[in-house]
Amino acid sequence: MARTGRRPGLGGTRERILAAARSDFGKAGYEGTTIRGIAAQAKVDPALVMHYFESKDGVFRAAMQFPVDPAEFIPRLLAPGLDGLGERLVRFFVETWDSPAGSPFLGLIRSVVGNEDAAAQLREFVTREVLGRLARALELDQPQLRAALVASQLVGLAMLRYVVRVEPVASASTDELAAWLGPTLQRYLTDPRVTKVNRRSRRRR
Amino acid sequence: MARTGRRPGLGGTRERILAAARSDFGKAGYEGTTIRGIAAQAKVDPALVMHYFESKDGVFRAAMQFPVDPAEFIPRLLAPGLDGLGERLVRFFVETWDSPAGSPFLGLIRSVVGNEDAAAQLREFVTREVLGRLARALELDQPQLRAALVASQLVGLAMLRYVVRVEPVASASTDELAAWLGPTLQRYLTDPRVTKVNRRSRRRR
Incomplete structure (x- = not known):
């Protein structure tokens, strides 16, 4: 969250x-990338990477310009x-x-839609950091599916409200959006019937 | 639908x-664009534009590469x-x-996310041709809102399944997706409570 407050400083x-991190994450994926490797490519000490970003997750989030920290907001949303x-x-979204x-x-x-590497990185980050956290906290059946369905509705809301700007969604208040979409998300998260589908025919590609 | 079957032909x-149409729609919007203007810019007779695309909608759909014709599929979906x-x-989607x-x-x-003009054109097309048709057919309160909510869920599904490819949504069968998302769309389309929200505070920009 404090990212915008920290400016380059050291020339x-x-x-x-961040450039080294983007390159490494793009080539090796999240698991295959190390703080040490990023530091070597950027020609700095690994301690400096930790100083700026605190963890591999922190570098990753900053490299993707992901504006909020799931480790902070997900527990807060789940607390009540x-x-x-x-x-x-x-409402939070x-x-x-x-x-x-x-x-x-x-x-x-924009970067995810135009770039396969960025899409893969975001998928990995959202799956592990956002959906994974929700999943563990929910302690319900098929938490990964539930979280993915939630994500599908929220991403679609973002597309209609902020990218394509379709009315009345584009200018609706937070209260309205919460009333319209809240029950959808609640069903995806907690309705036992959602996951009782026969998972027969997998899709052919 | 028959678009892919018709190849250039006349050199x-x-x-x-289509290039002239994209330019005109981009500059003047849908309402401000005419078959005559497109024909003049492409240096052809207006009758030839009609021969290839049948109507202004047809040119527009082809210029946007919109792959299906709402005038055909919406009545079919509504018939039962x-x-x-x-x-x-x-299922249809x-x-x-x-x-x-x-x-x-x-x-x-991709073009909509990266380009404001393309986003405005798609918004206009979807609002008039897809949401407008659904709205008139539904004969329910706030049909425009209902159709926009439906679009938000379908666009989000497309993003997760085809662009970011998050599992299990990416490889789920049509049956599964219909069971997971069908009730969401049904609520948006026909539940009288959806539109009973107090539309108080409009969002500030």
Whole structure:
């Protein structure tokens, strides 16, 4: 979250580390990338990478310009329990996008749609950091599926409200969006019937 | 739908008309663009534009590479009535994307996300041709809102399944997707409570 407050400082060192990180994550994926490798490519000490970004997740989030930290916001949304979680998620998502912190999201969507590497990185990050955290906390059946369905509705909301700007979704208030989409997310998250589908024919490609 | 079957023929005339159409729609919008203007810019007779594309809508759809004709598929989906319309919409959407006719969709999403003009054109087209048709047919309160909510879920599905490829949504069968998302669309389309929200505070920009 504090990312925008930290400017380069050391003559673009931070930007050089991020460029090295993007290159490494793009080539080797999240698991195959190390702080040490990023540091070597950026010609800095690994301790400096840690100083700027605190962890591999931190470098990754910054390299992707992901504007919020799932380790912070997911526990906060879950704290009041499962009741109303759908509405809280919609509110958090919309309020973040509408705030100054949300402006990088549009860039993130653009880079993901135009670039296979960026899409793979975001998929990995969202799967592990966002959906994985939700999944473990929910302790319900098929949490990965539930979280993916939630993501599908929120990403679609972002596309209609911020990218294509279709009314009345584009100018609706947070209250309206929470009322319209909250029950959808709540069903995906907690309705036992959602996951009772016969998973017969897998899709052919 | 028959678009892929019609190749240039007259030494790229069709492509020249489409280039002129993209330029005119981009500058003047849908309403401000005429068959006559497109023909003049492409240096062909207006009758030739009609021969290739039948109508201004036809040119527009081809210029955007919109792969299906709403005038054809929306009445077909609505014919069996409102019951199960949500599931039928999901099935139609997924089956079209998964078929060869669906391949232009990815290009459409890419151009819309990267280009304000393309986004405005798609917004206008989808609002008038897709959402407008659904709205008139539904004869329910706030049909435009209902159709926009449906679009938000379908676009989000497309992003997760085809662009970012998040599992299990990416490899799920049509049956599964219909069961997961059908009730969401059905609620957006026909549940009277959806539109009973207090539309108080409009969003500030």
